[in-house]
Amino acid sequence: xNTIAKIQDEIIRLKKEKDICILAHSYQxxxxxxxxxxxxxxxxxxxxxxxxxxxxxxxxGVRFMxxxxxxxxxxxxxxxxxxxxxxxxxxxMDRQLISQVKKQYPDHTVVAYINTTxxxxxxxxxxxxxSSAVDICKKIENDKILFIPDCNLGDFVLxxxxxxxxxxxxxxxxxxxxxxxxxxxxxxxxxxxxxxxxHPECTPEVCSQAxxxxxxSGIMQYAINSENKEFIIGTEISIQEHLQYMCPDxxxxxxxxxxxxxxxxxxxxxxLYNCIKGEGGEEILLDDxxxxxxxxxxxxxxxxxN
Ligand code: 13P
Ligand code: SF4
Numbered sequence: 001x002n003t004i005a006k007i008q009d010e011i012i013r014l015k016k017e018k019d020i021c022i023l024a025h026s027y028q029x030x031x032x033x034x035x036x037x038x039x040x041x042x043x044x045x046x047x048x049x050x051x052x053x054x055x056x057x058x059x060x061g062v063r064f065m066x067x068x069x070x071x072x073x074x075x076x077x078x079x080x081x082x083x084x085x086x087x088x089x090x091x092x093m094d095r096q097l098i099s100q101v102k103k104q105y106p107d108h109t110v111v112a113y114i115n116t117t118x119x120x121x122x123x124x125x126x127x128x129x130x131s132s133a134v135d136i137c138k139k140i141e142n143d144k145i146l147f148i149p150d151c152n153l154g155d156f157v158l159x160x161x162x163x164x165x166x167x168x169x170x171x172x173x174x175x176x177x178x179x180x181x182x183x184x185x186x187x188x189x190x191x192x193x194x195x196x197x198x199h200p201e202c203t204p205e206v207c208s209q210a211x212x213x214x215x216x217s218g219i220m221q222y223a224i225n226s227e228n229k230e231f232i233i234g235t236e237i238s239i240q241e242h243l244q245y246m247c248p249d250x251x252x253x254x255x256x257x258x259x260x261x262x263x264x265x266x267x268x269x270x271x272l273y274n275c276i277k278g279e280g281g282e283e284i285l286l287d288d289x290x291x292x293x294x295x296x297x298x299x300x301x302x303x304x305x306n
Pocket of ligand 1: 040041115130214
């Protein structure tokens with residue numbers, strides 16, 4: 001048995017012994033996904049986390065995802081295996097800035113992408129994820145929406161709901177925002193038979209040229225179910241790797257090698273192992289007031305998303 005398999009076996013043994021549920025975002029490495037109880041996009045993970053019966057949750061992903069787990073299950077112990085795993089987008093806008101912006105748009109409903117800190121969520125009305133944003137924004141009664149922080153996701157949503165008025169701010173994911181129309185042109189000319197599947201954190205010029213725009217899970221499902229045999233994947237490179245492993249009869253290319261999220265790659269199998277042993281990682285601790293106020297907009301997301 002190789003070292004990775006030995007560590008995986010130990011993780012599986014310890015998680016049962018210690019009543020731990022492991023959640024892993026789709027961007028995590030395959031050896032981590034293989035030992036997880038639940039995998040998927042941010043929306044699926046937040047719902048799975050709220051239903052997990054275990055007393056301890058380890059969230060292998062980035063900090064805002066672990067915070068979301070804690071907000072939904074305050075009575076549980078929630079851990080982030082590597083404390084350095086942040087999200088560049090979630091750290092872009094804080095409570096002070098958005099409080100000021102809200103004053104300029106007092107009649108707007110504040111819709112926060114789930115890639116935000118727990119602290120910022122406390123002053124927002126409803127959360128969305130990339131897979132639920134269009135549906136939830138349609139269901140919101142108010143026709144005026146202040147969408148934060150990702151203007152690319154916001155633009156993708158507003159184009160599908162022209163009857164509503166959106167105010168966007170200039171935030172977003174620096175990794176997805178780096179992709180440009182020249183990257184699309186190059187990939188299309190190299191792989192003319194491939195379908196282009198991209199994440200809505202990409203810019204409007206990239207999304208407008210895609211055959212499908214959706215969340216990490218949405219992209220994976222689309223590729224798995226498609227009759228097509230070749231795909232260009234416009235999100236973190238791990239998704240191209242996972243798909244190639246899962247569908248060996250199809251061919252997957254990445255849109256550009258710029259699509260690497262250092263935050264998501266920070267967490268290793270050894271970090272997860274150490275965390276489960278109680279020798280590493282960080283327990284997520286949030287005060288009662290933050291949990292109470294941030295929970296309102298996550299509950300609203302789950303209510304409207306059903
Ligand atoms: P998903 O909601 O599609 O999982 O996206 C999370 C994310 O951070 C993408 O960059
Ligand atoms: Fe955050 Fe972008 Fe990484 Fe997603 S890809 S976790 S939005 S920095």
